[in-house]
Amino acid sequence: MRQNTLGRGEVGVSELSFGSAGIGNLYTPVEPDQAAAAVDAAWGAGIRYFDTAPHYGLGLAERRVGEALRGRPRGDYTLSTKVGRLLEPLPFADGDDLDNGFAVRATHRRVWDFSADGVRRSIDDSLERLGTDRIDMVYLHDPDDHVAEALAQAYPALERLRAEGVVGAIGAGMNQTGVLTRFLRDTDIDVVLCAGRYTLLDQSALAELLPEAAARGRSVIVGGVFNSGLLADPRPGATYDYAAAPPALLERALRIKSVAERHGVPLRAAAIAYPLRHPAVASVLVGTRSPGEVQDAAEMYGRTVPDALWDELRAEGLLEGDAR
Numbered sequence: 001m002r003q004n005t006l007g008r009g010e011v012g013v014s015e016l017s018f019g020s021a022g023i024g025n026l027y028t029p030v031e032p033d034q035a036a037a038a039v040d041a042a043w044g045a046g047i048r049y050f051d052t053a054p055h056y057g058l059g060l061a062e063r064r065v066g067e068a069l070r071g072r073p074r075g076d077y078t079l080s081t082k083v084g085r086l087l088e089p090l091p092f093a094d095g096d097d098l099d100n101g102f103a104v105r106a107t108h109r110r111v112w113d114f115s116a117d118g119v120r121r122s123i124d125d126s127l128e129r130l131g132t133d134r135i136d137m138v139y140l141h142d143p144d145d146h147v148a149e150a151l152a153q154a155y156p157a158l159e160r161l162r163a164e165g166v167v168g169a170i171g172a173g174m175n176q177t178g179v180l181t182r183f184l185r186d187t188d189i190d191v192v193l194c195a196g197r198y199t200l201l202d203q204s205a206l207a208e209l210l211p212e213a214a215a216r217g218r219s220v221i222v223g224g225v226f227n228s229g230l231l232a233d234p235r236p237g238a239t240y241d242y243a244a245a246p247p248a249l250l251e252r253a254l255r256i257k258s259v260a261e262r263h264g265v266p267l268r269a270a271a272i273a274y275p276l277r278h279p280a281v282a283s284v285l286v287g288t289r290s291p292g293e294v295q296d297a298a299e300m301y302g303r304t305v306p307d308a309l310w311d312e313l314r315a316e317g318l319l320e321g322d323a324r
Contacts, residue, residue: 007217009169012049013078014046015276016298016301017285017286018051020287022289023035034289050079051285052079054087057102060104080137082141083119084112084114084140087110090107119154123167134167138170139172143172144179147179158170171191173195190219192220196241197209200253222284231268234257256270268300272286
């Protein structure tokens, strides 16, 4: 599997990467053996970049990723986590965390904190949960409503940690493009993680974010390439951005699927291949929760997608923008 270096630094990522929200019990429980097997399958497929966050399952995803990778040579993979939400223990574990999307016991509460102290505390906590001595990459996680504090305190703290060699690369991760573009312009981050805004159904990242990244020599990791399900299996009841897909979007996804299949390409393969056409995109982050899902993603990544498919999508008015 192809490996790419982020921005102007030295941190490398595999073009297909492992998102761990699923093994953090996103929506439904995942058994420990299945979570470990999913990471093992990713390793076997050549995936060497693993992303996690305290938010995912109140730390469960970090613990599972760390445990599954513990026997691997530490220099052979890249590990990222995120800051911005601290986990504070609750006196009583009463109920579950499904209101926040995770099928785990509500043992902690999330506290937004983009202060410099909060960044260091979050990284220390993550190191303990991951059971590792270093984290290769750290993102500011969803600073949408905390931009001023993130720019004034959290970002400088990350910049210092990078200068000290505590982390190798720093960035920001969000599901919008405006603030991410601002971080590219106003800071010296290495990478942005953009979820759901550079897909076959939403090319809004092409307007400013991707050109800005390319012009400044920064990298983009693209997440949410299936737009939370619609581009994996477009059918009535499929979800788009974690809600029921509107009929017009479902129809559009079905038309894209028909074009892809006329060229002998599964829609999932086209969804993974599309972002990688842009020179600023270093990796596509796919959330998986089982070995089968990992193996399918790796197979789709390996499929050849002819240029004629993109040409037909443009001709049919189904692709508003393209990198090439």
